[in-house]
Amino acid sequence: MSSSALRAGGLYALALLIVAFALFPFAWAVISSLKTGAAIFDASPIPAEPNLRNYAAIFAEQPFGRTIVNSLIVGAGTVALSLVLGLGAAYALGRVAFRGRALLLMVILAVSMFPQVAVLSGMFELVTTLGLYDTHVALIVSYLIFTLPFTTWVLTTFMRDLPKELEEAALVDGASPWIIITRIFLPLMGPAIASTTLLAFLVAWNEFLFALTFTLTAQARTVPVAIALISGASQYEVPWGPLMAASVTVTLPMIALVLVFQRKIVSGLTAGAVKG
Amino acid sequence: MTAGTTAGRSSGAMSLTRRRTRAAWLFLAPTLAALAAVGLWPLSRTVWLSLTDARLGQTGLARFVGLDNYRLLIGDSEWWNAVWNTLVFAMGSVTIETVLGIVFALVMNARFRGQALVRAAILVPWAIPLVVSGKMWAWMYNDLYGVVNAALIGTGVISAPIAWLADADLAMAAIIATDVWKTTPFMALLILAALQMVPNDVYEAARLDGVSSVRVFFRITLPLIRPVLLVAVIFRTLDALRIFDLVYIMTSNSRQTATMSIFARRELVEFADVGYGSAASVLIFLIVGAVTLVYLRAARLRPDEAIT
Numbered sequence: 001m002s003s004s005a006l007r008a009g010g011l012y013a014l015a016l017l018i019v020a021f022a023l024f025p026f027a028w029a030v031i032s033s034l035k036t037g038a039a040i041f042d043a044s045p046i047p048a049e050p051n052l053r054n055y056a057a058i059f060a061e062q063p064f065g066r067t068i069v070n071s072l073i074v075g076a077g078t079v080a081l082s083l084v085l086g087l088g089a090a091y092a093l094g095r096v097a098f099r100g101r102a103l104l105l106m107v108i109l110a111v112s113m114f115p116q117v118a119v120l121s122g123m124f125e126l127v128t129t130l131g132l133y134d135t136h137v138a139l140i141v142s143y144l145i146f147t148l149p150f151t152t153w154v155l156t157t158f159m160r161d162l163p164k165e166l167e168e169a170a171l172v173d174g175a176s177p178w179i180i181i182t183r184i185f186l187p188l189m190g191p192a193i194a195s196t197t198l199l200a201f202l203v204a205w206n207e208f209l210f211a212l213t214f215t216l217t218a219q220a221r222t223v224p225v226a227i228a229l230i231s232g233a234s235q236y237e238v239p240w241g242p243l244m245a246a247s248v249t250v251t252l253p254m255i256a257l258v259l260v261f262q263r264k265i266v267s268g269l270t271a272g273a274v275k276g
Numbered sequence: 277m278t279a280g281t282t283a284g285r286s287s288g289a290m291s292l293t294r295r296r297t298r299a300a301w302l303f304l305a306p307t308l309a310a311l312a313a314v315g316l317w318p319l320s321r322t323v324w325l326s327l328t329d330a331r332l333g334q335t336g337l338a339r340f341v342g343l344d345n346y347r348l349l350i351g352d353s354e355w356w357n358a359v360w361n362t363l364v365f366a367m368g369s370v371t372i373e374t375v376l377g378i379v380f381a382l383v384m385n386a387r388f389r390g391q392a393l394v395r396a397a398i399l400v401p402w403a404i405p406l407v408v409s410g411k412m413w414a415w416m417y418n419d420l421y422g423v424v425n426a427a428l429i430g431t432g433v434i435s436a437p438i439a440w441l442a443d444a445d446l447a448m449a450a451i452i453a454t455d456v457w458k459t460t461p462f463m464a465l466l467i468l469a470a471l472q473m474v475p476n477d478v479y480e481a482a483r484l485d486g487v488s489s490v491r492v493f494f495r496i497t498l499p500l501i502r503p504v505l506l507v508a509v510i511f512r513t514l515d516a517l518r519i520f521d522l523v524y525i526m527t528s529n530s531r532q533t534a535t536m537s538i539f540a541r542r543e544l545v546e547f548a549d550v551g552y553g554s555a556a557s558v559l560i561f562l563i564v565g566a567v568t569l570v571y572l573r574a575a576r577l578r579p580d581e582a583i584t
Contacts, residue, residue: 014383015390019397025457026400028423029412043426089307092300104304111315113568115518117537118561121325121544121554122318125335145314152307171292177299206405208521209537213545224407228525240415247408258403259396 026251033244040241054245063218064246067226070136071205071250074222077140078204079197082147086196090155091181095167105156112149116209119145127214134216142210147200158192159185195264198257205254223250319561326555332548345555355556357531358539359563361448365523365535366516368452369459374509376456377463382493384464385471402461410525413454417441417526444532451526451533455519463508470504471497510571517564536560 032040034050042048058064089108093101123142132138162185170180186193208224215221227250230243258265326345330338349355384395401409416423419439428434440450474497482492498505520537527533529542540560544553 008388011383011386011388012390014379015388015394018380018383019394021457022397022400022461025409025412025416026404028416029408032415041421043421043423085307085310088303092304096296096300098297098300104308108307108311111311113514113564114315114319115537115557115560115564117518117520117540117544118322118557119315119318120322120541120557121330121335121550122321123314124332124544125321125325126313126318128333142314144310148307148311177296177303202403206407208405208407208524209541213541224405224521227405227407227411240418240421243411244415247411251404251408254403254405255400258399262396262399265399 026248026255029244029247029251032240033248036241054241055249057242058246058249061242062226062230064226064249066218067221067223068250070218070220071223073136074139074143075201075204077136078143078147079200081140082144082151082200083193083196085144085148086151086155087181087186089152090159091177091185093152094156094159105153108149108152111145114145116145120209120213123210124213133214134220136220138214139204139207139211139220139222142214143204143207146203146207151196151200154196155189155192158189162188191264194261198261198265202254202258205250322554322557322561325550326558328551330550330554332545332550335550338551341551345552346559348552349555349559354531354534355536355539358534358536361533362517362519362535362537364448365452365455365519366513368448369455369516370509370512372452372456373460373463373512374505376460377467377508378505380460380464381467381471384468398461398464401458404458406458406521407525409454409458410522413450413457414441414526417450441527447527447530447532451522454526455516455522458522459512459515463512466504466508467501470501474500506571510568513571514564514568517567518560536563 031045031047033054034052035042035047036049036051036053039048092098093105127133127138127142132141166184166188167180170184175183205222206224207222208228211222211225212228215225218226227243227246230246231238325335325338327340327342328335328338329341329344380398384391384398404412417440419425419437419442422437422440424440425434425437429437438446441447478496478500479492482496487495518537519535520541523533523535523538524541529538529546534542536556537560540553540556542553543549543556547553
């Protein structure tokens with residue numbers, strides 16, 4: 001065997017190992033979710049009697065559908081609010097040269113570095129004082145602390161690189177900044193909007209600490225909290241089958257989204273760290 | 277939203293630059309107000325509450341107690357235990373994730389058939405919510421029915437099942453393994469982006485000179501991707517220092533694995549001791565801030581260089 005063939009073989013073996021490592025836990029969750037009764041306690045990779053009873057159970061016995069709707073509302077609200085605010089800010093930071101711009105960008109970034117728990121008690125107080133405890137609004141507003149900084153950053157970077165002539169022509173025609181943003185820049189910003197939308201939605205869909213602390217009932221409870229609360233009377237009675245079914249249900253759409261938009265996500269993720 | 281332009285036109289004397297600057301501040305105002313409301317205001321309230329004896333739900337009745345909470349905290353062995361656990365978690369997970377991230381990125385950077393498949397597969401753990409990841413791994417770690425024990429017993433590595441998440445020495449390692457699975461993709465993608473920016477002729481030249489690939493990696497590749505690597509390590513470290521979800525899901529409030537965030541939230545919410553919990557939160561904020569500064573210093577990066 002030549003050394004290059006050996007090398008290619010090694011590369012494939014390594015690649016296979018990486019794929020297995022990445023996919024096994026989720027695959028195992030899918031397999032477990034198809035087992036019911038005593039089958040769940042048997043660690044065989046092929047379910048003896050695969051069936052969807054666990055999936056039926058989570059929607060029948062728990063208000064799981066309601067939680068998914070809550071998560072969708074919170075996700076959509078977070079995305080919409082971050083985009084509207086972020087677009088305005090990005091115009092100011094990306095297109096207008098004014099003193100203090102670099103400092104503002106740093107301050108905005110610094111907010112996203114706050115440890116979540118450091119704002120927890122202050123945020124809890126704010127949420128209860130405004131009567132927002134156990135509502136969707138409490139989560140949408142509090143999630144801005146994560147989504148607004150990176151939305152502003154990504155949109156600013158993108159808007160800064162749009163050609164100057166576009167805006168100058170509109171300015172000569174007397175267009176207001178709002179018209180310039182919505183009519184001229186927005187149609188060109190598809191990729192940046194798509195990646196920030198996805199990332200902001202993922203953040204809202206996955207967030208746990210605020211959702212756990214600011215919601216109480218199925219009224220506003222989101223998916224991660226609902227899954228965290230699935231438990232038995234003791235650690236020996238955890239309903240693992242339904243738990244895995246719930247996990248797979250909320251994860252499949254995310255995996256689909258991420259795979260469909262993988263290029264946009266990767267460019268959004270790396271925009272901040274790699275020059276260019 | 278046309279206030280800036282109309283005002284400018286009527287006054288006439290106002291230059292375009294000044295009008296634009298005014299419009300800029302107008303457009304920035306909502307974002308700055310929102311960040312002040314959800315970031316700076318809660319943070320400053322947390323700092324204030326840490327100096328009081330506030331109880332949950334009655335923060336209006338709080339009495340100023342000076343630095344009492346901090347004094348208690350410094351003598352609290354549970355707090356130091358949480359600090360230690362957090363450091364172990366951060367060092368362990370970030371080190372392994374960086375090394376594995378480089379390996380993954382190098383594999384993905386090589387040209388071979390099925391490369392796209394590897395890149396797609398690696399995104400899967402990243403797409404899975406942290407809470408779900410925690411539950412999935414907790415199930416795999418289950419002492420009686422978990423697949424980890426089944427596999428290890430089946431292959432003869434261990435003879436009796438291990439209670440991974442209940443074992444004092446193994447629980448943290450089990451959590452770190454879960455975090456490595458979940459976060460290595462993020463590292464790998466960042467590093468891959470950096471690798472792809474290394475010009476190909478650099479490698480060509482080295483290959484023609486007969487330099488071994490190990491030497492090429494340490495002498496050429498590593499120095500070139502160093503800035504991105506440092507940024508990735510900084511971001512991951514900051515994340516690791518605030519870890520909450522995974523630990524809460526996998527081992528709840530267990531002493532062996534309780535991190536700083538777990539400690540602070542338990543004091544705040546479960547023990548309703550807002551003053552004490554806020555003091556812990558402020559210390560976390562200071563620790564994370566200090567680590568950021570030290571890193572930026574060590575990396576010789578100016579903050580704005582690190583992120584543009």
